[in-house]
Amino acid sequence: MPTIRDVAKMAGVSVATVSRVINQSGYVNTKTRAKVLHAMKHLNYKPSTVARGLAGKKMHFIALILPDISNPFFSELARAVEDVAQQHDFTVFLCNSDNDDNKEANYIEVLKKKNVDGLIISSNTFNEKDIESFRDDKIPVVILDRSIINEGYSIVRSKNREGARLAVHHLLEHGCRKIAHISGPQKTDTGRERLYGYEDVVKLFSWYDPTLIEEGQFQIEGSDIALQNLLRRHPDIDGIFAGNDLMALGVLKELRKQGLRVPTDIAVCGFDGIMLTKLTQPTITTVAQPIYQMGAKAAKMLVQKIRGEQTGSQLFEFEVKLIEGESTQRNHCKNS
Amino acid sequence: MPTIRDVAKMAGVSVATVSRVINQSGYVNTKTRAKVLHAMKHLNYKPSTVARGLAGKKMHFIALILPDISNPFFSELARAVEDVAQQHDFTVFLCNSDNDDNKEANYIEVLKKKNVDGLIISSNTFNEKDIESFRDDKIPVVILDRSIINEGYSIVRSKNREGARLAVHHLLEHGCRKIAHISGPQKTDTGRERLYGYEDVVKLFSWYDPTLIEEGQFQIEGSDIALQNLLRRHPDIDGIFAGNDLMALGVLKELRKQGLRVPTDIAVCGFDGIMLTKLTQPTITTVAQPIYQMGAKAAKMLVQKIRGEQTGSQLFEFEVKLIEGESTQRNHCKNS
DNA sequence: ATAGGAAATGTAATCGATTACAAATGAGCA
DNA sequence: TGCTCATTTGTAATCGATTACATTTCCTAT
Numbered sequence: 001m002p003t004i005r006d007v008a009k010m011a012g013v014s015v016a017t018v019s020r021v022i023n024q025s026g027y028v029n030t031k032t033r034a035k036v037l038h039a040m041k042h043l044n045y046k047p048s049t050v051a052r053g054l055a056g057k058k059m060h061f062i063a064l065i066l067p068d069i070s071n072p073f074f075s076e077l078a079r080a081v082e083d084v085a086q087q088h089d090f091t092v093f094l095c096n097s098d099n100d101d102n103k104e105a106n107y108i109e110v111l112k113k114k115n116v117d118g119l120i121i122s123s124n125t126f127n128e129k130d131i132e133s134f135r136d137d138k139i140p141v142v143i144l145d146r147s148i149i150n151e152g153y154s155i156v157r158s159k160n161r162e163g164a165r166l167a168v169h170h171l172l173e174h175g176c177r178k179i180a181h182i183s184g185p186q187k188t189d190t191g192r193e194r195l196y197g198y199e200d201v202v203k204l205f206s207w208y209d210p211t212l213i214e215e216g217q218f219q220i221e222g223s224d225i226a227l228q229n230l231l232r233r234h235p236d237i238d239g240i241f242a243g244n245d246l247m248a249l250g251v252l253k254e255l256r257k258q259g260l261r262v263p264t265d266i267a268v269c270g271f272d273g274i275m276l277t278k279l280t281q282p283t284i285t286t287v288a289q290p291i292y293q294m295g296a297k298a299a300k301m302l303v304q305k306i307r308g309e310q311t312g313s314q315l316f317e318f319e320v321k322l323i324e325g326e327s328t329q330r331n332h333c334k335n336s
Numbered sequence: 337m338p339t340i341r342d343v344a345k346m347a348g349v350s351v352a353t354v355s356r357v358i359n360q361s362g363y364v365n366t367k368t369r370a371k372v373l374h375a376m377k378h379l380n381y382k383p384s385t386v387a388r389g390l391a392g393k394k395m396h397f398i399a400l401i402l403p404d405i406s407n408p409f410f411s412e413l414a415r416a417v418e419d420v421a422q423q424h425d426f427t428v429f430l431c432n433s434d435n436d437d438n439k440e441a442n443y444i445e446v447l448k449k450k451n452v453d454g455l456i457i458s459s460n461t462f463n464e465k466d467i468e469s470f471r472d473d474k475i476p477v478v479i480l481d482r483s484i485i486n487e488g489y490s491i492v493r494s495k496n497r498e499g500a501r502l503a504v505h506h507l508l509e510h511g512c513r514k515i516a517h518i519s520g521p522q523k524t525d526t527g528r529e530r531l532y533g534y535e536d537v538v539k540l541f542s543w544y545d546p547t548l549i550e551e552g553q554f555q556i557e558g559s560d561i562a563l564q565n566l567l568r569r570h571p572d573i574d575g576i577f578a579g580n581d582l583m584a585l586g587v588l589k590e591l592r593k594q595g596l597r598v599p600t601d602i603a604v605c606g607f608d609g610i611m612l613t614k615l616t617q618p619t620i621t622t623v624a625q626p627i628y629q630m631g632a633k634a635a636k637m638l639v640q641k642i643r644g645e646q647t648g649s650q651l652f653e654f655e656v657k658l659i660e661g662e663s664t665q666r667n668h669c670k671n672s
Numbered sequence: 673a674t675a676g677g678a679a680a681t682g683t684a685a686t687c688g689a690t691t692a693c694a695a696a697t698g699a700g701c702a
Numbered sequence: 703t704g705c706t707c708a709t710t711t712g713t714a715a716t717c718g719a720t721t722a723c724a725t726t727t728c729c730t731a732t
Binding site for chain 3: 013014015016017020026027028029032051053054055056
Binding site for chain 1: 717
């Protein structure tokens with residue numbers, strides 16, 4: 001690997017001049033520039049990012065901390081982040097936290113040692129102290145898919161509570177008269193927000209009862225048990241609002257096993273809008289978030305912050321949209 | 337951020353001594369070590385990976401190049417790679433290539449500038465020259481899910497051709513008498529291997545005809561068109577072997593649209609064994625690769641190579657396994 | 673004619689580590 | 703006693719860039 005000194009020697013100039021050419025800074029004579037460029041090309045010279053980093057320049061990488069890349073919601077988010085990062089010449093560190101505080105803390109430390117330029121965190125449970133340590137070092141942070149105290153960090157999220165209300169209203173409009181909720185983990189913001197949205201609507205009805213709520217883990221696994229518990233307590237449920245699409249999928253699977261028809265016996269609505277909802281039979285009605293756009297927006301904000309083009313904390317809240325699938329297409333008779 | 341000099345000053349020793357403590361190299365008096373460790377703790381000192389990198393040490397990051405992280409096959413692979421990397425204190429760069437030569441070449445360049453310690457590439461179309469440039473720089477490379485000339489790089493893959501034969505045999509055993517294939521892109525190794533496997537079996541039958549093959553893109557999108565073309569040419573198809581699960585999913589969707597029943601009218605078999613195949617109605621029969629293990633194995637091999645514990649090129653080929661779903665459970669009458 | 677400043681280039685310090693080499697100390701042994 | 707060698711520590715060069723500062727040349731306006 002040739003170094004800047006090799007280039008300087010070959011072009012017959014000093015390293016400072018080569019550096020000026022590379023960085024397009026200071027004055028360089030046109031002819032000199034040509035000589036340098038020629039030498040660089042000839043030697044196939046590539047400036048070492050590591051050396052530049054040590055000399056105070058950006059390393060041009062950002063980190064993305066998320067619970068689990070194999071979850072389709074996050075893999076789409078990651079895809080968006082990576083696309084935008086790539087467009088701006090940043091590389092992305094992939095960090096799976098599994099919502100585990102220790103893993104996360106460990107990552108934070110490693111990332112600081114590696115001079116990461118910025119951080120996007122969409123992990124559900126993070127230690128705010130860890131994040132604060134980034135702010136102390138003036139490393140920009142964007143928080144994705146979380147509602148945290150709005151101090152110092154920028155946030156990108158969507159309207160979870162409103163979306164949950166949308167879902168429940170939709171179920172009501174399609175004739176459901178007893179709607180249960182399988183919530184996300186209550187230690188997560190999104191899990192809580194969606195539960196609140198559900199409660200906003202159902203608490204007005206006489207049939208409502210807190211035992212209509214079961215907590216899930218935002219995963220397929222476990223949603224079957226949650227459903228069983230609900231059905232045991234309330235065999236007359238005719239609508240289920242699942243806290244996310246993966247759980248809706250699990251519910252669909254379990255309902256089938258129980259011999260219950262969707263949507264005839266029970267209607268199901270999910271949340272997120274992952275592609276999967278369109279592939280099942282029946283397709284799943286869901287409250288869609290603009291997943292890709294959210295990831296892209298977060299990445300754009302981060303890049304701007306890194307460049308110093310934007311400072312302070314911003315909140316960016318995306319609209320959600322109910323996408324009607326077959327899982328709620330039942331007769332409206334009961335409703336009318 | 338404190339530096340090694342701050343630590344040295346506080347402990348009343350030289351930077352060399354501090355470095356010795358950090359790296360557990362050379363001689364350090366027990367008492368001195370204690371002083372240094374205390375100073376490090378007190379200052380919350382974290383050695384800069386960048387500075388160490390410049391001084392010739394490993395940066396402790398590896399890159400993972402894959403076509404598209406939002407594809408469930410690759411997101412599971414990525415998950416495995418990241419898990420293993422994390423266990424060995426490596427961070428993972430996520431690189432989506434979209435099977436685009438330019439993007440890939442661009443990444444290769446960036447990665448070299450950033451002193452990446454090793455590379456796992458599971459992209460379908462890579463320029464061998466680019467990869468060779470890594471070998472020239474003695475940067476270990478592991479190739480995942482590809483059959484390339486076995487020179488200088490280690491390879492992890494599964495038995496694609498055999499798996500394809502398995503799939504077709506299974507369809508035959510379940511009464512199919514005219515089996516079509518929607519192949520993966522023929523510019524990819526896996527796409528080709530699976531096609532060969534299909535041909536191995538079907539070419540023995542009188543009904544076989546090359547027009548029973550349509551090329552897909554390993555994605556849901558496009559598999560509907562491929563299926564339409566096949567059905568137009570051969571309305572009497574009663575079995576379809578899709579080159580991967582995503583295409584099988586698309587086929588299922590399109591068959592439903594066309595009013596054809598699965599498996600009664602047409603049986604469907606996929607390849608890969610992604611979780612999705614278990615969630616559809618009917619569930620999809622598939623030839624499962626041990627996706628997670630493959631990713632984990634690749635990562636382990638890479639780490640060993642980076643540590644110099646393993647040199648030379650190795651080939652690791654995983655077994656595949658047919659997982660029977662509902663999409664091929666038809667009466668065996670025709671077969672008997 | 674000349675001061676002032678733009679243009680062009682080079683020298684050397686710097687970033688934060690590692691490490692070769694030197695030097696000092698002390699113990700063991702002939 | 704004097705020599706060898708393990709132990710302990712420090713000095714300074716090095717990795718490959720950036721950049722503050724110095725220097726030189728040359729153009730221009732007064």
